Amino acid sequence: MSSVETLAYFLEEDALRGVMRDWPAGMQLMVRLDGSGRCELVVHHRDEAARVLETLREGLGEAVDTLAVVPEVEGYATRRVRFSEEQQLLALAASADGLSESAQDYAINYRFAREEGLDPETVIGRDARRFADEIESDLPQVSERRVARRNAAPAEPRLFPEGFEAADDPARRECALVTAHLHGQGARVRLTLEPEALAPGAAELPVTVENVGHSEDFGCFVLPRGALAGWEPGLPLVIDMPQAQFPEAWAARFRRQTHHAQVSITARGVFVRPQLPAPEAPAEAPMVEVQEGWRLGRPLRAALLVAGMLAVGGSLLVGWNPGTTTEHSAAPLQPARSGLAALTNAGEVAR
Structure with missing residues (x-):
């Protein structure tokens, strides 16, 4: 192919739903661009893509060798489309008033025709696919003719690298x-x-x-x-x-x-x-369960109780003699009462 005069770019369902939430299932959009800057939108069901392309081929007649199709389709030329150009096409579709509604109407009629066993093109008509013709847009032209490149004026040196422009640029x-x-x-x-x-x-x-x-x-x-x-x-x-x-x-x-x-x-x-x-939230300190009635004096009180018990134990050991007889073993147990009294007094002090 010596030059690209017409580009047929198929925007698929997933891409269109990314910019239009209510885009109907199964529907696609063909964007036709030519070297003169003319733009045409054609809505269709994904199962009709081959027929839509054939209709475009018939319309071009002998100039069919200037047609490029994206994504690549066997039997047709193709060309590389930059990501920024694809985003421009999607933005054009999103800004076209009534495009989503037109696609929804077409989807309903297409489904009805198929359910009745009829040819959708016969029932709906070819022209129903064409949403708009000759849309005014600032999309890049697709012509790649060498003559145009030879006659083009030399580009002015760029002030900034590619992708950078002044903030006051109207665009x-x-x-x-x-x-x-x-x-x-x-x-x-x-x-x-x-x-x-x-x-x-x-x-x-x-x-x-x-x-x-x-x-x-x-x-x-x-x-x-x-x-x-x-x-x-x-x-x-x-x-x-x-x-x-x-x-x-x-x-x-x-x-x-x-x-x-x-x-x-x-x-x-x-x-x-x-x-x-993002910083993670600090872990919360573990909760300490406090029993009802607890107060500051309780640890001291518990320590005094332990001390009293040790005093009782000491008194019992002092009064016990393994060599004494059973009759006399009761007498050394008397100091234990004084130990209990000390324990009681310690409790009273703690209170």
Whole structure:
């Protein structure tokens, strides 16, 4: 293929549900872009992808060799699409008014046709798939013609590295900083925005995001901007992501301990930077059960009682003589009464 004039990009169900919570099951979206900047959206059931592509092929006629399909489909050319471009396509879908409702209506009619054994295209019609035509967007053009590259004016030297621009750039005005927590939750990594705003004991219904993009050094990851649909700063939000979308080193750390995270929300996406682990709550001191009636004087009183008992024992040993007869053995026992009296007096002092 000498050049790419038309790109057919299929956004699948999981990716669309990441930016639109009510996206219907089984439905997909084909985004058609051409070299002139025209953009067309076509909703369809996933079982119709081959038919939708064939319809597009027929419409191109002899120019079919300029068609590229993403993800790759056998028999068609393809091209590499950067992660940032995919996020732009998802953002375009999320911002299209009525797209989700149109997909829901189509899904109902498609299911009805299949249940009745009818051809959905005959019942619904081809045009029902086309949601919008010639959408105005700032998506990058797909043309890769060499003539355009030769005639292009030389680029001005960049002031900043790729990915960095001045903060006053009109396209970069939106920015919100949010505190968050990251931790392992079953087979997923859970991101909680504004965790301090969660009511004690309350359970937030998590939003599921299946696609996670990472920076080159894996120090930051990004989520589609549409994952925050309906959310406002200051409110809590729980987002679940598959652990398989993370390097095992990060997933293992999140499983072991909750981490702080700084979240930057811009028009391009939700950028998350994991930080130090959150400090664990100090262990509570063990509770000591105190018997009713206990008071400070009791230990001293117990010590005096023990001393009295020792005195009694000493008196008994002094008065006992193994050589005396039985008749006279009663007399040496008399001092024991004085020992008991001392014990009683000791108790009175303690009181």
